[in-house]
Amino acid sequence: MRFIIQRDRLVQSVQDVMKAVTSRTTIPILTGIKIVATTDGVTLTGSDSDISIESFIPKEDAGDEIAEIKQPGAIVLQAKFFSEIVKKLPTDTVEIHVENQLQTVIRSGKSEFKLNGLDADEYPHLPQIKEENIFKIPTDLLKAMIRQTVFSVSTSETRPILTGVNWKVGNGELTCVATDSHRLALRKARIETEADESYNVVIPGKSLGELSKILDDNNDLIDIVITENQVLFKAKNLLFFSRLLEGNYPDTSKLIPNESKTNIVVNTKDFLHAIDRASLLAREGRNNVVKFTTIQDGIIEISSNTPEIGNVVEELQSQSIEGEELKISFSAKFMMDALKTLEGSEITISFTGAMRPFVIRPINDDSILQLILPVRTY
Amino acid sequence: MRFIIQRDRLVQSVQDVMKAVTSRTTIPILTGIKIVATTDGVTLTGSDSDISIESFIPKEDAGDEIAEIKQPGAIVLQAKFFSEIVKKLPTDTVEIHVENQLQTVIRSGKSEFKLNGLDADEYPHLPQIKEENIFKIPTDLLKAMIRQTVFSVSTSETRPILTGVNWKVGNGELTCVATDSHRLALRKARIETEADESYNVVIPGKSLGELSKILDDNNDLIDIVITENQVLFKAKNLLFFSRLLEGNYPDTSKLIPNESKTNIVVNTKDFLHAIDRASLLAREGRNNVVKFTTIQDGIIEISSNTPEIGNVVEELQSQSIEGEELKISFSAKFMMDALKTLEGSEITISFTGAMRPFVIRPINDDSILQLILPVRTY
Structure with a gap:
């Protein structure tokens, strides 16, 4: 793997996928960021197995060259070191090059880092989600709906289902409800959907909090795909996966x-x-x-x-x-x-x-x- | 005691004297701020017995009425509560009134707090310092000298003298030296002085750090008075006292x-x-x-x-x-x-x-x- 990339774009993508990376994981490879270079561009992935974030940097954007892919390939680099290094590099472009075995050279100006990488084949696969039933919602509305409900989730694990936000979709409307049994927050909005599917799922409050931090404030439509045990949010060049909480959310309408x-x-x-x-x-x-x-x-x-x-x-x-x-x-x-x-x-x-x-x-x-x-x- | 005062001025002074107040004190009354109203204005005092800060709010400043003193007097109020209350008051002026015994009313708009005060007579007296030998230094230069030396003091109590900055005055020059025995910082500057006194004292690094936070960035002259076991910094409407460290500072010139x-x-x-x-x-x-x-x-x-x-x-x-x-x-x-x-x-x-x-x-x-x-x- 070998490519040259604009540092600012790399830094932004690394910051985004870092939101999913934790040092407190029992799976050592998840302390790393997976970097995959293809002829189209560079994809970064971070995951803590509950949340997975994939950020794509296209080789070209609006006619500007963002990345020059010299040799496709893949590597996993320690997230903590890699993220600090790219932030502090001296020049506007960075070359990343997997040399012999897994040793990876990061070169920028007169600065040269060598990091011991991990085999990208050992990085867990992200969930495969069939994108059949998608609904759409503007980014700023989604962020508002998260902000107006997620603070009410329970922080106690005695009833784990209450640590999530209940999302119900039906009749072209999304309703979000969170309660810790001492208070309740409810927010609803119209959504754009083709199929008239209905869902009733519970998304971990932590996932929604991290999602909200990554999304820019604009009114671009976000695609949302809900499956049996995963939810996927798709923004431009960004995929955000979260597992769903298992169990039945209490019927809050009577409250x-x-x-x-x-x-x-x-x-x-x-x-x-x-x-x-x-x-x-x-x-x-x-x-x-x-x-x-x-x-x-x-x-x-x-x-x-x-x-x-x-x-x-x-x-x-x-x-x-x-x-x-x-x-x-x-x-x-x-x-x-x-x-x-x-x-x-x-x-x-x-x-x-x-x-x-x-x-x-x-x-x-x-x-x-x-x-x-x-x-x-x- | 009863006076009406501009809230912003009160907030600023409370913030300044709070720098000396700690909740970790063995002297209960030092968790409070002493408030003294005289016919000239209002004086606030905070102290942790190492550092003492006195901030004066004159009843008039450049022709503006800052405070209206209706009845002179004194009280000590819990610093933690008093400082948060004044910050959040709804109107631009505040009335503070010691009613019966030590109960103190803080009134602003339709908001009325009653705090149980402590007897101001029981508050420790600040050191009495004869202002005989004063030297002067511009505020911004003093802040620079502190910033350029204080980071090198030792954080370990094994040699307590090294937790301070050595200040030497002589021949119209101030020399500040700090060392933790692995590194050393030295900064000197000309000072304005009338007498040609010389001093060699050690000021706790923590005191200099707090002093630096309070002082505005300007080139007004600060008066500095050094006695056997205290140093006093005098700025406009502000007195900052610190005890000195006891013991001999090592001779660093040979290093x-x-x-x-x-x-x-x-x-x-x-x-x-x-x-x-x-x-x-x-x-x-x-x-x-x-x-x-x-x-x-x-x-x-x-x-x-x-x-x-x-x-x-x-x-x-x-x-x-x-x-x-x-x-x-x-x-x-x-x-x-x-x-x-x-x-x-x-x-x-x-x-x-x-x-x-x-x-x-x-x-x-x-x-x-x-x-x-x-x-x-x-």
Whole structure:
């Protein structure tokens, strides 16, 4: 194998596939990056066996020569060293050359590295996925849907299925739901699809987080292929594979109340900042709990108290309070997490009494919903 | 005590004095910030008993009202909570009011915090320093002198005196020296002084690091007062006290060779980058060691080798090599630390054989010197 390649393109691709590489693997070859040069270009692969990422660098892009392939071939190089080396090379182009056996020379200007490579034939094969039923979604929408749900997955392995996000596809719509059983995030959107397939799968939260980091912010369509135990995201020159979680995701539709007793409209940012301040003196207490009380004239009082340290009382003018008076306590952290995902300047919070889950939605937008279980303190 | 103050000024002062506050103190009241309001303004104090910082907020600055003092007084508030609270307050002004006993109300807009304060009379007094012998130095020069020496202090407590920087004042000149016994940094500069006092003291490296973080980048003169066991830095509205280290600093003048056998002039940045790359494959070996060899035509070869991983060879064109040929090994980290402190595009490295310390200086500038002990590998 021998090729000359633009350093910046190589660095970018290495950074992308590094997102899948971990040093904590029981399979030694997975600490490496697989590099394959063909007459079309160079393909890099990184994998931790849960997530696999393949990045392709074409030999030509929009008429520019990106890579000159002198001899096709393949090698696996230690990811930790290879990624640091390419970042620091002195010139704009790099030559990579597998010499005798597996010894690989990386040459740039007057700098010459020799790395001991591993046999690319021993690198695990990526899942073979039949691309029959594809649906498409713009990259920026996909990233928003991940951001608005993935924070609610469980971090505990006691119910592993809850560490993933439930993706349901049907009737030309994708619905993403995540819950750790104390809160729930739901986001739905129309998708482009040819076949009218329906799916109900659970994607690990970690995979979606890494995917989101790699994708650029643009509205290019991403192809998504779901199989029995894998999901594949296809962007330009990028393949992202993740295994799916096994097991049945709980039916969350029953959790969401369809009636309410108190409805409040508030400015999102003012409310977020008031909760943030109140949380400063809630931190020492159990689970960061703040109290929320409706008082007269559309005013809400938010308060917390840590006896040794002190207390805080915030008054917030709402746009409107309809229905019953309310005293309720909830986790400030959960509330802030939820509020940060909501776009738009005003939100509705719908309560069904101090003991029941409540729902936060942007006004005039039913594509997103955040649900929080209160804490019983009254 | 009761006053109204501009939030931004309060936040800035709290951040400054927080640099001295640590939660790991055996004196509980030092986890607090002392706040004293007088008819002139508000003074904040933080201390960990090694470092003490006092920040003054005048009630008026350039005709602007900064603080309105309604009732003089003093209180100590928990630094951790107070600093987070003031940062997040909703409006541009804050009212701070000690109510009954020590309970303190912090009010801003519709937000009201009550913190349990501590009695300011129980806060330790800052050292009383007679300001007899003051010398002056511009802030940006002081920051440069700290940056160029403090990285060389020892991090080991086996010889506590080496964790400080040796400051010597005499003949209108300040000389700062730091060494961990494997390398040495020296920087000197003219100072403004009225008396012709001379001093020889050792200032803890940590104190100088914190001082440097607080000082703005400007060329206002800082007043420096040295006493038997304290040093005081006085900037506008800021006092920074540090204890001095006890004991005799070793005589470092003998360490610096006054002859040389090989003199090399190289471009600082090119050399730094070459060392940085070579260090990538030196990391796994003992102490991050790279080899440096002069070859013909003014070319230097820098190399390193980690048998399991691979090796790297860099060639660097020097401006000139004078004297004996040389093969030497040294710590890449020490070399990079030293090079980063040197301003100017070219440096001279003066070697006295492979076993002797060598000296790095900018060309045409004898105010700064970095010395490194080689590692014996040949």
